[in-house]
Amino acid sequence: MTRVTIAQMISYGHHRYPGRLFVVEGTDGSGKSTQLALLYQWLKAEGYPVFFSEWNSSPLVKDTTRRAKRRRLFTPTTFSLLHATDFADRTERNIIPPLKAGAIVLADRYIYTAFARDVARGCDRAWVREVYKFAVKPTVGFFFRAPLDVAIDRIASARPTLKYYEAGMDMEWSDDEEESFKLFQGKILDEYDHMVSEFGLTQIDATQSIRVQQRQMREIVGRFLKEKLKEKVVLPK
Amino acid sequence: MKDIKFYGTALPGLEIEPYSGKLIVIEGTDGVGRSTHVALLRTWLESSGHAVLDTGMTRSVLAGRGIKNAREGHTLGRLTMQLYYATDFADRLENQMMPALRAGFVVLTDRYIYSAIARAVVRGADPEWIRSIYGMAVVPDAILYLRVRSTEELAGRVLGSGSGFDYWESGMDLGLGNDYYDSFVAYQKQLLREFDRMSGEYGFHVIDASRPVRRVAAELRRAVAKVIEEEPLTAAKEITKTEPPEKIKPSVTPTVKESDTAEKVKSA
Numbered sequence: 001m002t003r004v005t006i007a008q009m010i011s012y013g014h015h016r017y018p019g020r021l022f023v024v025e026g027t028d029g030s031g032k033s034t035q036l037a038l039l040y041q042w043l044k045a046e047g048y049p050v051f052f053s054e055w056n057s058s059p060l061v062k063d064t065t066r067r068a069k070r071r072r073l074f075t076p077t078t079f080s081l082l083h084a085t086d087f088a089d090r091t092e093r094n095i096i097p098p099l100k101a102g103a104i105v106l107a108d109r110y111i112y113t114a115f116a117r118d119v120a121r122g123c124d125r126a127w128v129r130e131v132y133k134f135a136v137k138p139t140v141g142f143f144f145r146a147p148l149d150v151a152i153d154r155i156a157s158a159r160p161t162l163k164y165y166e167a168g169m170d171m172e173w174s175d176d177e178e179e180s181f182k183l184f185q186g187k188i189l190d191e192y193d194h195m196v197s198e199f200g201l202t203q204i205d206a207t208q209s210i211r212v213q214q215r216q217m218r219e220i221v222g223r224f225l226k227e228k229l230k231e232k233v234v235l236p237k
Numbered sequence: 238m239k240d241i242k243f244y245g246t247a248l249p250g251l252e253i254e255p256y257s258g259k260l261i262v263i264e265g266t267d268g269v270g271r272s273t274h275v276a277l278l279r280t281w282l283e284s285s286g287h288a289v290l291d292t293g294m295t296r297s298v299l300a301g302r303g304i305k306n307a308r309e310g311h312t313l314g315r316l317t318m319q320l321y322y323a324t325d326f327a328d329r330l331e332n333q334m335m336p337a338l339r340a341g342f343v344v345l346t347d348r349y350i351y352s353a354i355a356r357a358v359v360r361g362a363d364p365e366w367i368r369s370i371y372g373m374a375v376v377p378d379a380i381l382y383l384r385v386r387s388t389e390e391l392a393g394r395v396l397g398s399g400s401g402f403d404y405w406e407s408g409m410d411l412g413l414g415n416d417y418y419d420s421f422v423a424y425q426k427q428l429l430r431e432f433d434r435m436s437g438e439y440g441f442h443v444i445d446a447s448r449p450v451r452r453v454a455a456e457l458r459r460a461v462a463k464v465i466e467e468e469p470l471t472a473a474k475e476i477t478k479t480e481p482p483e484k485i486k487p488s489v490t491p492t493v494k495e496s497d498t499a500e501k502v503k504s505a
Contacts (some may be wrong), residue, residue: 009316009361009362009363009366011363011366058317060303060306060307060310060312060313060317060321061303061307061317061321063303063306064299064300064302064303068299073298073299073328074299075248075250075327075328075331075332076249076250077248077249077327077331077373078299078300078324078327078328078331081320081323081324081327081370082299082300082324084320084323084324085317085320085321085323085324088314088316088317088319088320089314089317091316092314092315092316092317093314121249122249122250123249124246124249126246127245127246127369127370127372127373130366130369130370131320131370133363133366134316134366
């Protein structure tokens with residue numbers, strides 16, 4: 001082997017960085033984004049360098065995703081791969097560099113979202129996991145679990161109409177949006193339930209009050225924080 | 238008719254049904270003359286009555302434009318680039334190549350998964366990882382690999398084409414050389430090594446592309462003819478006893494009458 005200048009790809013579980021990575025997962029309407037926002041405020045107030053990384057946020061991929069959703073160009077495979085592309089850009093740009101610099105990274109949705117959705121759409125379980133092998137293993141992966149009917153009620157009251165892919169309409173399980181959404185979310189929840197033990201996710205009961213959930217979250221995150229992490233980190237952009 | 242075979246896990250939601258088309262891959266490093274030969278093959282196949290679809294990297298409706306824009310900025314990370322290309326490939330496979338194969342077309346593809354694998358591995362990707370992503374790919378009927386004897390020769394061809402060196406085709410993101418020329422030669426050498434490694438693994442039909450275009454084209458035509466002839470010959474076995482061979486497949490190769498040609502000339 002004479003590949004001199006290039007480092008081999010590091011895979012899940014083998015990254016060693018001084019920073020911390022906390023991710024939140026859960027079905028739509030589980031309240032995970034609210035919890036992450038509260039955690040962010042707390043960590044900032046405590047003086048830690050914190051960075052936010054959201055699902056579907058890569059500047060290189062965003063336009064393609066938006067256009068594909070609007071024109072309904074996706075198949076389960078291309079839906080999976082384009083989201084993986086977006087995630088790769090996030091990893092290379094917004095996750096690994098801050099972690100290397102010793103910062104705390106908070107991610108709203110992570111690889112488990114892809115595993116749940118893509119498998120619900122019929123992609124092969126092992127294949128999807130292989131695609132995301134380059135991901136950094138989170139310090140803690142929170143799974144906010146809300147029973148299906150609770151999550152659906154929350155979504156229904158928050159949004160007047162469901163989006164095509166969000167409701168799983170591309171799978172043609174049902175002509176009725178709400179029916180399709182319920183079926184899709186049910187499959188997603190099953191996948192999450194399987195992943196709790198597979199990936200050692202930390203389950204939080206999302207039917208509890210917001211304050212109780214936040215207390216539990218801070219207690220767990222607190223175990224992984226050190227004063228040293230507060231030292232200033234300098235980041236490229 | 239032929240059963241679909243995948244390298245790894247089959248595409249989800251795809252009916253595994255036999256198809257009558259032919260999938261022919263033209264592979265080779267940058268500047269080797271792939272697009273010239275695809276164009277020549279297309280004309281030749283069409284003139285003998287075969288419907289042809291040609292496709293190539295970044296030509297997907299879904300991701301083509303996105304990739305081109307991302308390449309412009311030179312801020313495309315390695316993993317991101319590899320997955321973007323995989324997305325482009327999957328879109329073309331599902332929406333261009335598979336439908337054409339089902340409809341009985343000859344699909345000529347300028348590069349396939351092998352270029353993508355070579356580029357990824359040269360950039361430090363785990364060879365197993367990139368191969369399993371492309372497990373969704375259909376095993377082609379033929380992989381015609383255009384190989385040159387030296388990378389210096391490639392550099393000459395790229396310059397000769399008038400477009401000059403491209404940032405990514407020169408592997409400038411890898412920091413292999415001080416200028417585009419050095420980098421191009423070093424990068425293409427590494428790609429060649431990967432292609433050679435894959436040659437046995439995937440069963441490439443290696444064609445010496447250092448010869449004149451005319452000779453390379455003739456060899457390509459012979460190789461393609463072998464692939465497309467296969468089916469009619471076996472299907473026609475019983476008939477050959479009673480009928481002369483030229484009448485076996487009238488629907489595939491219609492004899493062109495003088496009047497047809499005259500019309501074509503007029504419309505052209």
